[in-house]
Structures are given as C-alpha cells and as structure tokens.
Amino acid sequence: MRQYGCSNDLRGFDLSTLFAETRIGNMTLNNRFIRSATWENMATEEGHMTDKLYAIYEELAKGEVGLIVTGYANIVEEEKPNAGMMGMYNDSFIGEYKKLTELVHRSDSKIVMQLAYGGTKTTHNVGERVIYAPSEVCEKRHTNIRESDDQG
Numbered sequence: 001m002r003q004y005g006c007s008n009d010l011r012g013f014d015l016s017t018l019f020a021e022t023r024i025g026n027m028t029l030n031n032r033f034i035r036s037a038t039w040e041n042m043a044t045e046e047g048h049m050t051d052k053l054y055a056i057y058e059e060l061a062k063g064e065v066g067l068i069v070t071g072y073a074n075i076v077e078e079e080k081p082n083a084g085m086m087g088m089y090n091d092s093f094i095g096e097y098k099k100l101t102e103l104v105h106r107s108d109s110k111i112v113m114q115l116a117y118g119g120t121k122t123t124h125n126v127g128e129r130v131i132y133a134p135s136e137v138c139e140k141r142h143t144n145i146r147e148s149d150d151q152g
Contacts (some may be wrong), residue, residue: 002110018120022066027110029066037069037114039082047087049096061107068099069111072116081118088115120121 019031042052052070060068073086080087097113104111119133144147 008026024067026127027067027109030108031064031066033065034067035065035069036059037104038071039085040071041082041084043071043084043086045083047080047091047102051087054100054103057111058103058107061104061109061111064107068104068111070111070113072114075115079118079122081116081122086113086114088109088113090101 017032020104022029022032040053040056042050042056044050057068057070060123071086072081073088074080077087077089088097101111113118118131
C-alpha cells in the first residue's frame with residue numbers, strides 16, 4: 001500500500017500537467033490551478049462588490065490561477081446565509097460583475113460565480129421570516145421552515 005504525507009510522495013509524478021492547458025466543457029483554462037469558492041465576508045450589506053473584493057480577485061488572476069470560483073452569492077435578497085457575502089438577486093449587480101470579469105480576463109484567467117440559497121443553513125438575520133427548504137425538517141435553530149413546492 002502506498003503511504004502519503006511525506007515530501008517524497010511526488011517523486012515519479014509528472015507535475016508539468018498542472019501547468020498544461022485544459023478544458024472544462026467549452027471553457028479553456030491556461031492551467032489546472034483552480035481557486036475554490038470561499039466566503040470572504042467583504043461585500044457590502046446589500047452584497048455589492050468592494051475595492052477589497054476586486055483586489056482579491058485581481059491578485060488571484062495576476063497569480064495565474066486558471067479558474068477562479070467566486071465567493072458564494074445569494075440569489076434571494078432577503079435570504080442571505082451569511083453577512084458580507086456577494087449578491088446576485090437583481091440587475092443592480094450586472095455592472096460590477098462585468099467589471100470583475102473584465103479585471104480577471106485581463107490576466108487571462110477565467111471566473112465563474114457560485115450561487116447560493118442558504119435554506120435551513122441560513123444564520124444571518126433569520127428573524128421570523130419563512131425559510132424554504134426541500135422538506136419541513138427543521139434545523140435546531142429554525143422554526144419557520146416551509147417545504148418548497150414545485151411552483152417555486
């Protein structure tokens with residue numbers, strides 16, 4: 001059985017493939033380095049971009065990350081899983097995400113957005129509002145859970 005965890009593990013592996021061009025569907029990436037989605041907690045209260053967020057993504061792109069997955073963005077204005085997360089619930093975001101995309105593309109990196117609906121995992125400003133989920137099974141911290149119907 002192969003043992004992992006020591007510095008000799010990479011001997012015999014061809015690491016050049018990490019730097020080789022690759023594809024995900026129709027998207028061509030310059031390399032196989034992918035920055036996974038995170039939660040930066042740096043957007044405005046409404047979920048709009050800030051200079052700090054632009055700087056993070058610009059630094060990633062300039063560092064030659066092949067694909068950047070943004071921090072998660074809420075898709076329903078009043079349903080935000082965490083404070084400081086990006087938003088994508090109306091057209092007011094189009095201009096700033098166009099700017100973000102162009103900023104990343106200048107360094108020849110690609111960018112995609114992680115969209116999120118927190119459902120029962122929502123922790124930010126829950127109050128008494130109804131939270132929609134696949135079933136009415138409640139999380140310990142929520143009591144206003146309603147099963148979502150096929151109508152949305």
